Amino acid sequence: xxxxGTWDQMRVVQYGCGKMGRVIMRYLxxxxxxxxxxxxxxxxxxxxxxxxxxxxxxxxxQVRTDADTVLDNCAPDIAxxxxxxxxxxxxxxxxxCVTRGINVITTAEELxxxxxTSPEMTANLDALxxxxxxxxxxxxxxxxxxxxxxxxxxxGAHRVxxxxxxxxxxVEDYGIALAKAHGVxxxxxxxxxxxxxxxxxxxxxxxxxxxxxxxxxxxxxxxRQQALPVIxxxxxxxxxxxxxxxxxxxxxxxxxxxxxxRQGVVVEIQCIGKVYAPGEGDLCDFTVRGEPxxxxxxxxxxxxxxxxxxxxxxxxxxxxxxxxxITVDQLPPxxxxxxxxxxxxxxx
Amino acid sequence: xxxxGTWDQMRVVQYGCGKMGRVIMRYLxxxxxxxxxxxxxxxxxxxxxxxxxxxxxxxxxQVRTDADTVLDNCAPDIAxxxxxxxxxxxxxxxxxCVTRGINVITTAEELxxxxxTSPEMTANLDALxxxxxxxxxxxxxxxxxxxxxxxxxxxGAHRVxxxxxxxxxxVEDYGIALAKAHGVxxxxxxxxxxxxxxxxxxxxxxxxxxxxxxxxxxxxxxxRQQALPVIxxxxxxxxxxxxxxxxxxxxxxxxxxxxxxRQGVVVEIQCIGKVYAPGEGDLCDFTVRGEPxxxxxxxxxxxxxxxxxxxxxxxxxxxxxxxxxITVDQLPPxxxxxxxxxxxxxxx
Numbered sequence: 135x136x137x138x139g140t141w142d143q144m145r146v147v148q149y150g151c152g153k154m155g156r157v158i159m160r161y162l163x164x165x166x167x168x169x170x171x172x173x174x175x176x177x178x179x180x181x182x183x184x185x186x187x188x189x190x191x192x193x194x195x196q197v198r199t200d201a202d203t204v205l206d207n208c209a210p211d212i213a214x215x216x217x218x219x220x221x222x223x224x225x226x227x228x229x230x231c232v233t234r235g236i237n238v239i240t241t242a243e244e245l246x247x248x249x250x251t252s253p254e255m256t257a258n259l260d261a262l263x264x265x266x267x268x269x270x271x272x273x274x275x276x277x278x279x280x281x282x283x284x285x286x287x288x289x290g291a292h293r294v295x296x297x298x299x300x301x302x303x304x305v306e307d308y309g310i311a312l313a314k315a316h317g318v319x320x321x322x323x324x325x326x327x328x329x330x331x332x333x334x335x336x337x338x339x340x341x342x343x344x345x346x347x348x349x350x351x352x353x354x355x356x357x358r359q360q361a362l363p364v365i366x367x368x369x370x371x372x373x374x375x376x377x378x379x380x381x382x383x384x385x386x387x388x389x390x391x392x393x394x395x396r397q398g399v400v401v402e403i404q405c406i407g408k409v410y411a412p413g414e415g416d417l418c419d420f421t422v423r424g425e426p427x428x429x430x431x432x433x434x435x436x437x438x439x440x441x442x443x444x445x446x447x448x449x450x451x452x453x454x455x456x457x458x459x460i461t462v463d464q465l466p467p468x469x470x471x472x473x474x475x476x477x478x479x480x481x482x
Numbered sequence: 483x484x485x486x487g488t489w490d491q492m493r494v495v496q497y498g499c500g501k502m503g504r505v506i507m508r509y510l511x512x513x514x515x516x517x518x519x520x521x522x523x524x525x526x527x528x529x530x531x532x533x534x535x536x537x538x539x540x541x542x543x544q545v546r547t548d549a550d551t552v553l554d555n556c557a558p559d560i561a562x563x564x565x566x567x568x569x570x571x572x573x574x575x576x577x578x579c580v581t582r583g584i585n586v587i588t589t590a591e592e593l594x595x596x597x598x599t600s601p602e603m604t605a606n607l608d609a610l611x612x613x614x615x616x617x618x619x620x621x622x623x624x625x626x627x628x629x630x631x632x633x634x635x636x637x638g639a640h641r642v643x644x645x646x647x648x649x650x651x652x653v654e655d656y657g658i659a660l661a662k663a664h665g666v667x668x669x670x671x672x673x674x675x676x677x678x679x680x681x682x683x684x685x686x687x688x689x690x691x692x693x694x695x696x697x698x699x700x701x702x703x704x705x706r707q708q709a710l711p712v713i714x715x716x717x718x719x720x721x722x723x724x725x726x727x728x729x730x731x732x733x734x735x736x737x738x739x740x741x742x743x744r745q746g747v748v749v750e751i752q753c754i755g756k757v758y759a760p761g762e763g764d765l766c767d768f769t770v771r772g773e774p775x776x777x778x779x780x781x782x783x784x785x786x787x788x789x790x791x792x793x794x795x796x797x798x799x800x801x802x803x804x805x806x807x808i809t810v811d812q813l814p815p816x817x818x819x820x821x822x823x824x825x826x827x828x829x830x
Contacts, residue, residue, distance in 0.1 A: 161640045278638040282815075286634050287780065289626040289795050289816035290788040292509045350818060397820060425791075426784035432635065436774035440638040443773075447637050466814050467630075468637035470698060472745060 141166040141471070144449070147208055147236070149173045149227055150216035151187055151197050152309060154241055157442040158214055160188040165446065165471060171208035172197045201230050212449055215240035218311055219338070221252045225259075228270060232262050238270040239445055239452050243338035245272025246281070247345035247461045250357065251336045260459035269455045273448040273462060275440035279432055280342040280403070282467040284420050285349045287430050294399055294424035297346075301339075302406035302417040303437045305386055306374050313374045316387045316407045317363060325363040325384045337361065337389030339405040344393065349463035352395035362388045364408045372409045385409040447471050489514040489819070492797070495556055495584070497521045497575055498564035499535055499545050500657060502589055505790040506562055508536040513794065513819060519556035520545045549578050560797055563588035566659055567686070569600045573607075576618060580610050586618040587793055587800050591686035593620025594629070595693035595809045598705065599684045608807035617803045621796040621810060623788035627780055628690040628751070630815040632768050633697045635778050642747055642772035645694075649687075650754035650765040651785045653734055654722050661722045664755045665711060668732045673711040677735060685709065685737030687753040692741065697811035700743035710736040712756045720757045733757045795819050 144167040148159050151174040159169050172184045174197050185193040198204050205213070213231045215238055218224055224242045231238045248256045263270055284297055305313045315335060317325045329335060337359055347354050364386040370379045379385050386408025393401040406417070415434035422428040447468040455465065462468075492515040496507050499522040507517050520532045522545050533541040546552050553561070561579045563586055566572055572590045579586045596604045611618055632645055653661045663683060665673045677683055685707055695702050712734040718727045727733050734756025741749040754765070763782035770776040795816040803813065810816075 164640070275638055278634060282634055282637070285818070286626060286630055286815045288818035289630070290623055290783075290792045291818055292512070292787065292791040292794065294818065294820070351820070399820075426787040428783075429781040431779060431781070433777040433779070435638075435776070439640065439774040443640040444638045446640065467634045470633070470636035470639055470642065472642070472699070472747075 144168065144212075145170045145208065145210045147171040147173065147204060147210040147213040148184070148216070149201065149213050149231070151179055151184065152216065153307070154216040154438065154442060155214070156187045157438060158216060158445055159184055160190065161442055161446045162214075163188065163190065169193065169195055170210055171195070171204040173199070173201045173204050175199055201227065205230060205234055205236060210236055212237040212239060212452060214445060215242065217242065219243045219315065221245060221248050221255050221259075225255060228259065229262065232259070232266055232268055232270060235266045235268045237268045237452055239448055240270070240272050241274045241441060241445060242272055243274065243276065244336075244341055245270070246274065246276050246338070247341040247348070247463070248272070249461075250344050250354070251340055256459060263458045267457045269452050269457055270459045271448060271452045271455065271462065271465075273444050273468070275435065275437055275444055276338065276342045277444050277448065277462045278468055279418050279435065279440065280339075281345045281349060281462055283430070283432070284346060284422075286467065287420070287428060288350070288422065291422060291428065292425045294422055296423040297399065297401045298421040298423075299403040300406065300417050300419045301403065302408070304410040304414075304416065305407050306372065306409055307438050310374055312407070313372065317384045318372055318375060318386060318409060319377060319379050320363075320384045322363050322365065322382075322384060325387075329387060330361045330363070337391050337405050339389055339391040339403045343391055343401050343403055345461055345463045346401060347393060347395055348461070350399075352397045352399055354393055355396045356394040358392040360390045362390065364388050364406060370409050370411065379409065444468060492516065492560075493518045493556070493558045495519040495521065495552060495558040495561040496532070496564070497549065497561050497579070499527055499532065500564065501655070502564040502786065502790060503562070504535045505786060506564060506793055507532055508538065509790055509794045510562075511536065511538065517541065517543055518558055519543065519552040521547070521549045521552050523547055549575065553578060553582055553584060558584055560585040560587060560800060562793060563590065565590065567591045567663065569593060569596050569603050569607075573603060576607065577610065580607070580614055580616055580618060583614045583616045585616045585800055587796055588618070588620050589622045589789060589793060590620055591622065591624065592684075592689055593618070594622065594624050594686070595689040595696070595811070596620070597809075598692050598702070599688055604807060611806045615805045617800050617805055618807045619796060619800045619803065619810065619813075621792050621816070623783065623785055623792055624686065624690045625792050625796065625810045626816055627766050627783065627788065628687075629693045629697060629810055631778070631780070632694060632770075634815065635768070635776060636698070636770065639770060639776065640773045642770055644771040645747065645749045646769040646771075647751040648754065648765050648767045649751065650756070652758040652762075652764065653755050654720065654757055655786050658722055660755070661720065664735045665732045666720055666723060666734060666757060667725060667727050668711075670711050670713065670730075670732060673732045673735075678709045678711070683709075685739055685753050687737055687739040687751045691739055691749050691751055693809055693811045694749060695741060695743055696809070698747075700745045700747055702741055703744045704742040706740045708738045710738065712736050712754060718757050718759065727757065792816060
């Protein structure tokens with residue numbers, strides 16, 4: 135349905151105008167889409183021109199705090215929700231869109247594949263989407279790089295018994311809510327009592343592993359999660375929380391998720407979210423045990439840029455998808471969306 | 483059309499029972515497919531049980547040299563051709579299958595995307611496939627790793643100006659024809675006069691770059707190829723040719739292919755095929771200049787295993803495809819085909 139040219143006709147509401155929302159708005163604008171509305175609950179952003187937030191010229195579109203008014207009046211093709219990580223926090227803003235029949239794509243990590251972690255809310259959301267004829271998709275860098283990347287690489291394998299991975303991201307890139315969810319600043323004992331004990335805070339890898347297994351046609355028999363604290367080896371400044379995390383305290387979480395399938399394949403991904411030391415970069419490394427063994431990686435991924443680009447590149451698939459809560463394993467890998475910039479070349 | 487279970491019903495003819503053909507037959511057999519015929523022109527293989535060639539038990543299927551008789555009598559769903567690299571050499575065996583309406587998948591590198599390098603023969607082949615209601619596809623490790631891998635990784639990028647790559651393979655793994663095509667044993671001057679000057683021997687990267695550009699929706703404006711000799715730094719044994727290549731002579735070819743697109747993106751891949759020194763491994767590394775910059779790789783790919791696995795994993799797509807010469811950019815990434823081995827797990 136969408137081709138490159140139709141980015142011109144695309145009307146987008148940005149819901150959440152923080153760090154990620156601003157990058158997404160710039161990417162969308164550079165592709166030629168029109169940001170027809172911008173919502174943020176933060177009163178201090180109210181009335182700001184989105185061009186100011188994006189670091190580009192004035193656009194005439196201002197951030198508003200009243201979601202209902204914006205959504206009722208701007209006739210968007212899709213709303214991009216860059217707010218929080220878990221469905222329980224995202225339910226209200228998603229329903230504001232879905233009950234109006236507005237398609238949603240969101241950075242919320244649980245929404246990548248929320249069936250195992252929030253089955254009832256997910257079923258409810260799926261039913262509402264069908265009722266209102268719209269689609270909700272969760273994407274972000276996990277979509278191309280934690281789900282479709284290993285799935286594609288296995289297209290050149292004969293046998294597989296284990297998929298291992300190590301992914302990481304800098305807690306500093308995602309705001310206060312995420313830093314707190316990762317236990318930054320806690321003592322090890324506090325971490326063990328709260329985050330380590332609680333499966334109410336599932337790692338995003340629980341969701342991405344399930345999406346990967348679903349993509350591969352593997353049925354999940356069992357999922358185990360170990361939340362291990364990552365301890366500061368020296369005093370580490372956390373800008374997001376505005377505090378120095380003392381040596382010996384928690385600077386993040388390593389979530390090791392082991393997903394055992396009925397096909398005998400084990401998927402075990404360690405997801406390390408922590409406050410980086412200077413010079414440290416993200417990981418996105420996979421190892422496959424099988425025939426043949428494989429090692430593949432995306433080196434030092436720019437997680438913010440990839441998440442925002444993955445969201446934008448997914449939009450045509452969302453608009454093409456049937457109504458419902460659609461997970462990325464049901465979609466082909468997202469295609470790079472280039473706004474046409476034809477080169478005028480004189481061939482010799 | 484195909485699901486995992488139907489591997490049991492699959493009837494395959496193996497055409498070319500050399501190094502690659504034997505691995506492919508084993509993979510197919512382990513997936514549950516039936517090898518119903520085996521063809522090789524090598525008289526010394528005539529009458530050999532394919533189980534002997536695969537290193538497994540006896541199967542009752544013998545290699546035969548008379549392709550016509552085998553193809554007329556074994557009613558295959560598909561023929562797997564593991565013979566030579568270029569369409570001009572593959573035309574006859576492919577037509578033997580196509581004129582009988584037999585689907586073909588082949589390791590022949592040019593067939594990955596032969597439109598730019600052999601336009602007339604490709605058009606002729608495409609027309610014959612349509613006339614006889616069957617499909618021809620060229621695959622191998624370039625399919626997942628040189629075409630779909632960079633295409634998928636760009637799904638998390640906002641802008642791209644250049645895709646660079648370095649891929650390599652060991653000439654020793656592919657038999658005499660390929661070693662000669664890479665100039666092994668020549669002097670540098672002989673290489674310059676023959677291989678370097680001749681675009682009649684296009685690098686396989688010309689084909690894979692075009693497939694990648696097609697996949698991305700980029701139209702190719704210009705392709706340049708530089709064939710650079712790789713010089714032996716010390717005397718190097720080439721088992722394939724049964725000779726020692728003296729220091730200073732050619733042990734392979736680095737083909738640098740620069741593909742310039744009208745969208746302004748340049749794809750420049752260096753493909754190094756040479757006789758490896760002990761301990762040397764394959765490369766499959768990519769760098770993207772854009773927003774963000776990216777580096778990704780498959781480390782030390784097992785090129786033979788990947789090529790054979792990619793061929794087998796592609797078979798369901800070939801059987802599902804419309805009649806014609808179909809290139810891998812027109813297909814989704816190949817999916818890992820697992821023969822069901824359900825795990826009997828008692829959940830707690």
